[in-house]
Amino acid sequence: MSVTRLVEWGVLLGMRKVETVEQMPEEYRQILMKLIYALASTEFASVEQHHPWINRGPTAEDRYIQAQIAADEAHQGFIDCRLLRSFGPDGVALVDDLLRRRMGEHPLDAFNYPFESWVDTVTFCFTMDLVAWYHLHAMENCSYAPLAREMTSMVHEEKFHAAFGARRAGDLVQNPEYARLAGAGKEELQAAVNKWYPRALDTFGKSDSRFSDLAVGYGLRRWNNRELRQMYEQEIDEKIRGLGLEVPPEHLNRKIL
Numbered sequence: 001m002s003v004t005r006l007v008e009w010g011v012l013l014g015m016r017k018v019e020t021v022e023q024m025p026e027e028y029r030q031i032l033m034k035l036i037y038a039l040a041s042t043e044f045a046s047v048e049q050h051h052p053w054i055n056r057g058p059t060a061e062d063r064y065i066q067a068q069i070a071a072d073e074a075h076q077g078f079i080d081c082r083l084l085r086s087f088g089p090d091g092v093a094l095v096d097d098l099l100r101r102r103m104g105e106h107p108l109d110a111f112n113y114p115f116e117s118w119v120d121t122v123t124f125c126f127t128m129d130l131v132a133w134y135h136l137h138a139m140e141n142c143s144y145a146p147l148a149r150e151m152t153s154m155v156h157e158e159k160f161h162a163a164f165g166a167r168r169a170g171d172l173v174q175n176p177e178y179a180r181l182a183g184a185g186k187e188e189l190q191a192a193v194n195k196w197y198p199r200a201l202d203t204f205g206k207s208d209s210r211f212s213d214l215a216v217g218y219g220l221r222r223w224n225n226r227e228l229r230q231m232y233e234q235e236i237d238e239k240i241r242g243l244g245l246e247v248p249p250e251h252l253n254r255k256i257l
Contacts, residue, residue, distance in 0.1 A: 058181035
């Protein structure tokens with residue numbers, strides 16, 4: 001998607017996109033900082049999760065792609081840090097906080113769990129990286145021009161990660177040789193889906209979040225939490241059933257509704 005010069009939706013519709021912190025109302029500034037902080041926290045946490053599996057995938061392609069995913073996530077995280085630092089001391093403090101955190105300290109619960117196996121790694125890409133794509137897709141062409149410009153590459157990277165997960169999930173149930181190499185098949189994939197599916201849904205946040213509604217109103221996201229989750233569920237549920245697996249009950253093991 002190309003980046004337009006004018007705001008495309010929300011209360012700023014038709015105005016020039018925001019380019020600098022000095023142009024922002026305080027509420028807009030606070031919402032934007034929170035959004036970018038949340039994004040950056042998932043990028044660095046994801047690097048921690050993927051790192052141990054870079055050289056442990058069953059094929060050379062798997063090992064290469066794991067390295068690429070970790071590099072992409074780190075690259076996105078440092079872009080977010082650069083954007084946060086432009087907010088001045090408050091943004092710098094958030095960056096310092098992000099860079100000191102380690103597994104078990106990350107804001108979003110799903111990113112505090114190490115991958116326990118290769119099928120766990122694949123299923124995270126299949127489910128959670130598709131979540132990431134929806135979050136980034138919602139910010140394409142947003143009202144903050146510097147972030148909108150960065151989305152033009154970020155969304156494609158996340159789509160690549162999610163597509164890799166979906167492809168390898170398919171191989172685990174449809175390709176006996178790959179299942180043998182991976183040491184897992186349909187049963188193990190179902191267990192991994194059961195593990196990550198509720199965490200993926202929780203990652204969208206509270207359905208009645210005032211923050212997410214304000215982000216839409218200010219043109220920073222196209223959809224609120226409830227709408228994004230519904231869009232994600234429709235796609236991931238179809239993909240899960242397409243693999244011959246069962247979709248976990250929507251409210252099972254959920255922490256955020």
